[in-house]
Amino acid sequence: IAILYEPNPDAGYVVGVDVGRGWVRSAVANLAGHIIARNDKPNDAQSASGLVELISHLARDVVAHAGLSWSQVVHAVIGTPGVFDEQSKRVLFSSNLPDWGRHGLLTELRAAFGLSLSLENDANLAALGERSFGWGSSTSTFVYITIGTGVGMGIVMNGALYRGARGAAGEIGFLPFGLDEVLEESGKISDTYLGMFEEATSAEAIVRQAQKLGLPASLSPRQIFDAAQQGDSKALAVVEQEGYRLALAIAVITAVLDPALIVLGGGIGQRGELLLPPLERRLQQLTPLRPRIVASKLGDDSVLLGSIATALEVAHDLVFQYYVNSNNSNNGNSTSSMAPGQS
Structure with missing residues (x-):
């Protein structure tokens, strides 16, 4: 008999970020895809490190505004101009964002966010936003x-x-x-x-x-x-x-x-x-x-909505795996019980 699982919408949350030259946008949603809070800010960062700080603070502020703790966030997706190269771990062709393509950026982002995180091309995310909502x-x-x-x-x-x-x-x-x-x-x-x-x-x-x-x-x-x-x-x-x-x-x-x-x-x-x-x-x-x-x-929200939709796909898998691992642990099997998204 097949058993179907549907995650509790409040078993975890996802964060989406849209990074543009003029603006940065962030939102937090539950596992059902309902957006609980969002915020937009002008991008006044003068360096890549400054931009990392700006978007991580914006994301954390949005989560706090929603009345949530950062530890409840399962996964974050950041939409950015350029192409993320898996081999070099760099963002290529992102000339509109100063020094955004340098080595070590992904490591810096993950350290600032402290959770499961991925980078994606903004046009790709916009297409996925249109697929889901437009x-x-x-x-x-x-x-x-x-x-x-x-x-x-x-x-x-x-x-x-x-x-x-x-x-x-x-x-x-x-x-x-x-x-x-x-x-x-x-x-x-x-x-x-x-x-x-x-x-x-x-x-x-x-x-x-x-x-x-x-x-x-x-x-x-x-x-x-x-x-x-x-x-x-x-x-x-x-x-x-x-x-x-x-x-x-x-x-x-x-x-x-x-x-x-x-x-x-x-x-x-x-x-x-x-x-x-x-x-x-x-x-x-x-x-x-x-x-x-x-x-x-979708107006200016296509990338942001695409980042939420993409983060949800990852989060559902992480929450399900956490559920399976927790059951195995309760049954006496030696399996990690680290919370989903925790790093």
Whole structure:
């Protein structure tokens, strides 16, 4: 007879953290996935060590605010730009976070948190957040493209995250793109072959293009999109170009992966009401393969929700193993009874 186990929702808790260049976000949830508390703070850290301190304090504050003790946390997942390399234990391609790719970072994080912890690419977590709570819950094969400070993509194939041979699947910021044109815009020569698509479509590119068309240099991407929404012709031209450029990458992605759905997120990708019309017009000119394209309905929370969903998968296994070990210990077997997540 098979015995089914369902964990007590309050048998343990998980912490999710979203680390971005501008903001860090953290939340704590029980084993049923109910978020009990969360907090967001500006990322004012000036170094990798400062950022470790910032996110560990933020996570501990959130847990305390929920009325919980830190020892009740089973597992934490930290979402970060870049690719975590299992062999070197380093975060690669995280240029938007100063010194975040140095050796020893994971050890420092685990020491600061003092519990079971894992690092994951933020776009991957955003895709998993969409799979659990957003548009991706209705299809098994889709991609999540984030456009903001950086550009990246999370890929869900047949219901599971696709990572590639080195965990770098979805690093579309490195796609080649109009080399001479982008170099002329950005003025960057030293990294000619690195991050060309990101250089062409990120928040920084939006600001550059707006200045080129005569808009004030002080405008942020959000303000440029707001101006476009109010009908400003120059701002509309910036948005039109952004949609066209995104369409070029989406045409390639669609030909290679054939997703049923493409979800756009990040500070720029969320502005679907403005981006989607020029993007879809251009896509019609480029390819007969046109998946459904939507803006994320999770807003700024997609990475955070993905980190919670991922932490829950690990926590359920840890709690179950703790339960089995405790039973073995009670039956006289010599098995460790360390609490789940304790390190």
